[in-house]
Amino acid sequence: MPTVTSQADIALDWRGLIEAILRNPELLKLVEVEVQTLTQTLGEVETLKARQDELKGLRQETTQQLSDAVARGKLLAIQIRSVVRGKVGPRNERLVHFNVAPIRSRKRVVPVKPPDGETSATKPDASVPPPAKPVA
Secondary structure (H helix, E strand, O other), rough: OOOOHHHHHHHHHHHHHHHHHHHHHHOOOOHHHHHHHEEEEEEEEHHHHHHHHHHHHHHHHHHHHHHHHHHHHHHEEEHHHHHHHHHHHHOHHHHHHHHOOOOOOOOOOOOOOHHHHOOHHHOOOOOOOOOOOOOO
């Protein structure tokens, strides 16, 4: 006989066993205490399963509420940072304390000219620098 592993199948198996014993009064006298205990255990299992399903629904509801609260918080954080940037100024270094990048002047990069007017691509051992990463 195959092994029953799911909780629903186990409960169904136990119900069938109890009904089979109740239909056979001569066997009921031999296992009456065990049948009563199994009936109580079956009731306990069904109650706990119902509670588990209820908690699963509550968990899903709580997850939705948490997601909504996080979304509201993100929006409020953006608003606060915008106000701080407006009050302090977009170039002020104090913005770093609020996780806002201040506008900074870029340093000018002066290209280095190769000697003798040669370009770096004409040298046989010249290497190609990797492409610059885009700034996000």
